[in-house]
Amino acid sequence: MKCFILLISVFAIACTSKNEIGSKENPIQFALVPGQDAVVLLENGKILEKWISEQTGLHVKVQVPVNFIAVVEALGSKRVDVAVLNTFGYILAHDKYQAEAYLIGVNKDRSEYWGQIITKDPKIKSIQDLQGKKFAFVDPASTSGYVLPAKLLKDEKVKPGEIIFAGKHDSVVTMVYQGRVDAGAVYYAPPEDGVPQDARKLVLSQYPDVFEKVRTLKMTESIPSDPVVFRKDLPNEVRTKVITALKSFSSTPEGARALKELYLLTGFKDCTDKTYDPVRKVLLDLGKEAQDFVK
Known part of the structure; x- marks a missing residue:
């Protein structure tokens, strides 16, 4: 009986480990907003994918969804864990699914x-x-x-x-x-x-x-500038590791070149949801809410 209980415990631990976010079986799904040619995004996204994995010890899979809204919906359904998202898309993801921006893109000190x-x-x-x-x-x-x-x-x-x-x-x-x-x-x-x-x-x-x-x-x-957005309920430890890795991505020539090819950025810095209040004002001036643009 004791052996049976022990086997069940080991099996449960093994399953938990395999299903844990960042494991080989359940990699972090990282989406790149599709603002330009998908081939360019995927080629440089692979460099980003490798960097995050090396820096965090977590498995990462970069993807390029078909459009902005697909990224938003994937954040809501947990098919995407992290995304570089356009500012408007972020407002929608935050309002609809409580996704949160923690980093903002920087281009030579401009955000x-x-x-x-x-x-x-x-x-x-x-x-x-x-x-x-x-x-x-x-x-x-x-x-x-x-x-x-x-x-x-x-x-x-x-x-x-x-x-x-x-x-x-x-x-x-x-x-x-x-x-x-x-x-x-x-x-x-x-x-x-x-x-x-x-x-x-x-x-x-x-x-x-x-x-x-x-x-x-x-x-x-x-x-x-465009934010790096994390889905609701992503474990804090995972989020912190990814943030640290992203901040150092442009520290190598290869990373700096890839980031510029991806989004004309030279790095990332910390931000909060309030950073994007000016975008909400633009929507207010238009007399619209974020959801109105995707109906």
Whole structure:
């Protein structure tokens, strides 16, 4: 009888160990918000995956869900444990599923970014010229590729004509470059050494003259950079280990290069949910709640 009880105990311990978050059988699911080419995200995500595993001793699996909302819903259903998420997506994940931001992206001491409206048409000289024009946004849950530009257009009392959601920033740039739309909305990042770093850079290899052909019509107001978000109920010990690993990711040349390729970031620093109150104000100014954009 004692042997039987002992065997049951050992079996229970073994099962608990196998199912423990961070084990080989139950790795930490780390999602990268799909703002650009999935191949680029996955290639550099593997470098991030390896770094976190080496630094924490935990098994990690990086994934790139199909869109922003898929990341939010996966955080709610515990199919994703950690995610680099766009700011608007975070507001939705926090309000709907109590996900929490603990880190914010940093780019050379800046923890903010902008949206911008871009065009190729020389006849479009101001925001007012977009009235009734064909316009491309990224995704209804994209902060720089929808929410901020939508507020800008509303403030300017401009209503585009046909609206297209292209899904990714590089897709919007491509549509504008090819003349398939009159203008579009994408993220903006300040130039480095005189070289533009905004969303047009994503298609530079396909269209070397994109910076000459496609120009910034107007920038939006700034908002806090993208956060690293943790699902509700993730064990504190696991969260702390992942946070520490992420803070040191850019300490190596390979990590620094991967982080820049992923999200034009140079590192991460601590933040809280209150850091993202300015995004909530933008939604308030639009007369919307986060959920309204995904109905």
